[in-house]
Amino acid sequence: MPDHITTRCGFVALVGAPNAGKSTLLNRMAGAKLSIVSPKAQTTRFRTLGIVMRENAQIIFVDLPGIFKPKRRLDRAMVNAAWSGVQDADLTLFLVDVRRGLQDDVEEIVKKLAESKRKIWLVLNKTDLVSPDQLLPLTKELTSRLSVEHVFMVSARSGDGVNDMLHHLALSVPEGPYLYPEDDLTDLPDRLLAAEMVREQIFLQTHEEIPYHATVETESFKEKPDGSIRIEVTIYVSRPGHKAILIGDKGRRIKEIGMRARSYLEPLLGCPCHLFLNVKERAEWDKETARLRAIGLDEYG
Structure with a gap:
């Protein structure tokens, strides 16, 4: 410029x-x-x-x-x-x-x-x-x-x-140099973006209290030789019943959550994504410092 x-x-x-x-x-x-x-x-x-x-x-x-x-x-x-x-x-x-x-x-x-x-x-x-x-x-x-x-x-x-x-x-806004490259849209790391797209689908596809008792973390994010990305995401829930609801009959709901999250993620990351979801029960995850840190909130706890 x-x-x-x-x-x-x-x-x-x-x-x-x-x-x-x-x-x-x-x-x-x-x-x-x-x-x-x-x-x-x-x-x-x-x-x-x-x-x-x-x-x-x-x-x-x-x-x-x-x-x-x-x-x-x-x-x-x-x-x-x-x-x-x-x-x-x-x-x-x-x-x-x-x-x-x-x-x-x-x-x-x-x-x-x-x-x-x-x-x-x-x-x-x-x-x-x-x-x-x-x-x-x-x-x-x-x-x-x-x-x-x-x-x-x-x-x-x-x-x-x-x-x-x-x-x-x-x-x-104040006069001054740009702080980010001009084509950046967000400072969210790709791993966090992946977890958020999955969490959005949990909100949209499940009802009642489940979204508030679930957290999502990206465990693995690896670029493959063909340019695509393999992403492994874990959904933590606090009750056994929530795990069953999220997985759904014959795994239908978790499949749908993954499919829709992937459709939003691919344009943001600009490449094909292979998204694998895993649901784990973990009582009181929302009181654990490690879980709060994973969603960027530990310093405010």
């Missing part, structure tokens, strides 16, 4: 209650599936970076776990990771689901952000799902409690309003 062009680069934290649409928004802005998305709350467990090039700026989005009242060690680690990500960012996008409005978890975040004295932009999401006259009272209520620089109304699902917000972000 010529010397006379000023480049900008900065970290932008995505903060909100579970299911505010942070992961959908990150994937929309990055133009690729980086963060797993499901209709269930608390899908994102750790910090995911999405790197977006816009105009002469590199915007590094930090998709953080949704902020909620923690009950167990894993929950506490997730919430601590989220708040620590806010402190480290140049700018915070506070994402609010306009259909849910100011519920208790959103109120909590408003209070904490007000104390943080960070640079905050308010992003009202899912605006395509409500009538416009509902947006003004909610905007007034939020901006009366929290000092925000800008308000954006978007739909992460359809993309409405997202380009305009990206344009403003590109002008607002």
Whole structure:
């Protein structure tokens, strides 16, 4: 790039209650599936970076776990990771689901952000799902409690309003050199990406409590001479019944989970993948430091 062009680069934290649409928004802005998305709350467990090039700026989005009242060690680690990500960012996008409005978890975040004295932009999401006259009272209520620089109304699902917000972000991140190669989309290691694609399918294909009692780790990730990759992934569950449900009748469910995860993984890694899944029962895995470390949360535990 010529010397006379000023480049900008900065970290932008995505903060909100579970299911505010942070992961959908990150994937929309990055133009690729980086963060797993499901209709269930608390899908994102750790910090995911999405790197977006816009105009002469590199915007590094930090998709953080949704902020909620923690009950167990894993929950506490997730919430601590989220708040620590806010402190480290140049700018915070506070994402609010306009259909849910100011519920208790959103109120909590408003209070904490007000104390943080960070640079905050308010992003009202899912605006395509409500009538416009509902947006003004909610905007007034939020901006009366929290000092925000800008308000954006978007739909992460359809993309409405997202380009305009990206344009403003590109002008607002600090001047400075790029921190990542221009064609990078994320800093997530491929091993972690593989585990996350499998975990997303567990969320989408099983119901009730199983997704919250399962963790996924990539045990082996090897490039083969033909350029394809052999990936071995272990799913840990905390109860014997969960193992049976995940495997399914004659192994049908685990096969389907692997097949769909592979279909998302191959375009991200840019090569054929051979994905092997193994399910192991491990009671109270969510209290083990080694398991929390494997999903990048031990330092927040």
